[in-house]
Amino acid sequence: MWKAARIVVAAVVVGLAAAAPPAAAQTASIVPSPPKSSSERVRDNPSSQYVLIKTVVGQSIGIIHARALPVEPEGYNLLKYCWAVANVLGDWSEHAGLTGAMVTRALETHSWARDLVRAGYPAATVGEVIGHYEAALIAAGFTDAARERALDAMTGSLEEIRRAATGAARIFKANRCGLEIRSTALNHKTAPEGGRVRFIPYVLHQICRAQQLDADDPVRCDYWMNARADGPMLFPGEMVYSVRWPDGAVAGGQFDPDASRDVGSVTLRARSLKK
Numbered sequence: 001m002w003k004a005a006r007i008v009v010a011a012v013v014v015g016l017a018a019a020a021p022p023a024a025a026q027t028a029s030i031v032p033s034p035p036k037s038s039s040e041r042v043r044d045n046p047s048s049q050y051v052l053i054k055t056v057v058g059q060s061i062g063i064i065h066a067r068a069l070p071v072e073p074e075g076y077n078l079l080k081y082c083w084a085v086a087n088v089l090g091d092w093s094e095h096a097g098l099t100g101a102m103v104t105r106a107l108e109t110h111s112w113a114r115d116l117v118r119a120g121y122p123a124a125t126v127g128e129v130i131g132h133y134e135a136a137l138i139a140a141g142f143t144d145a146a147r148e149r150a151l152d153a154m155t156g157s158l159e160e161i162r163r164a165a166t167g168a169a170r171i172f173k174a175n176r177c178g179l180e181i182r183s184t185a186l187n188h189k190t191a192p193e194g195g196r197v198r199f200i201p202y203v204l205h206q207i208c209r210a211q212q213l214d215a216d217d218p219v220r221c222d223y224w225m226n227a228r229a230d231g232p233m234l235f236p237g238e239m240v241y242s243v244r245w246p247d248g249a250v251a252g253g254q255f256d257p258d259a260s261r262d263v264g265s266v267t268l269r270a271r272s273l274k275k
Contacts, residue, residue: 035220037219037221037222038099038204038207038208038213038220038221038222038223039098039099039222039223041211042098042099042102043097046098046102046138046141047138049099049102049211050106050134050138052207052211053099053102053103053106053207054102054106054110055210056203056207056210057106057110058106058110059206060202060203060206069115071115071118071119071169074172075169075170075171075172076115076116076169077172077173077174077176078112078154078155078171078173079173079174079175079176080176081107081111082177082182083104083105083108083111084104084177085100085101085103085104087177087236088100088103088104088107088182088236089183089201089204089236090183090184090201090234090235091183091225091233091234091235091236092201092236095225096201096204096223098141098142099207102142103203103204103207105134105137105147109133109134112126112130113126113127113130119168120162120165120167120169121158121161121165121168122165125161129158129161132150132153132154133150133151133153133154136149136150136153137150155171155172155173158171159171183234183235183236183237183257184234184236184258184260184261185232185233185234185235186232186257186260186264186265186266187231187232187264187266188265188266188267188268190245190270191267191268191269191270192245194246195243195244195245195251195270196226196227196243196244196245197227197241197242197243198218198226198227198242199224199225199227199235199239199240199241200215200223200224200225200239200240200241201223201235201237201238201239201240202238202239202240202254203238204221204223205240208221215240216242216252224242232264235257237256237257238255238256239254239255239256239257240252240253240254241253241254241255243268245270251268251270253268255268
């Protein structure tokens with residue numbers, strides 16, 4: 001089903017590439033472009049970058065967080081998982097920009113691909129419908145208005161499929177999320193004290209790696225955020241951190257915010273040091 005969706009999205013990639021002005025291509029071949037940051041790459045080529053991001057999401061957090069819930073007696077609610085950027089990326093919801101929107105929609109479509117088959121819809125047609133939904137979002141820049149239109153079209157397409165799929169659940173969309181927050185609010189400290197800390201969600205770190213960028217370089221992988229000096233931060237799942245100590249040594253690692261939820265704070269210790 002993901003293969004079918006990828007074919008539809010890939011068609012958009014080819015179409016946009018064919019529309020590129022020849023003069024621009026000639027200029028690019030003469031004047032080398034400076035290395036681009038991760039977010040610049042996403043903005044400059046949203047079609048192919050969405051395919052990359054969806055692959056990364058499926059490998060990193062898609063299976064963990066797109067948890068399966070049973071189909072309700074009234075039918076399948078396309079909005080049941082509350083996939084909003086604020087829920088998915090916490091304090092990184094604005095900082096991640098278009099990349100964050102793509103991560104959120106990738107989680108959403110991964111969960112649909114799984115659940116709609118369980119709700120009685122053929123896998124191949126589910127993949128096609130999801131692919132058209134994604135292509136519409138890519139073409140419109142992942143705006144909220146474009147998503148609403150694409151959701152309406154998807155609901156209509158699934159209703160047509162249901163008429164020929166015996167036993168398939170009714171499809172509807174009802175936003176019942178309210179102010180649900182999935183991120184974990186934590187303070188932080190370093191041991192020893194005095195370390196300067198920055199954080200990045202693991203999924204964004206993995207996206208930079210998939211783009212063949214140095215994911216530990218905050219200029220190229222431009223989703224790193226400095227730790228907040230006062231008050232907790234909202235961590236949206238597995239995190240990567242970097243600490244620079246007063247003597248210039250640097251430590252890095254990963255942590256799961258849920259493991260520190262009860263104490264409300266995470267301690268980052270001096271280990272795996274490098275100059």
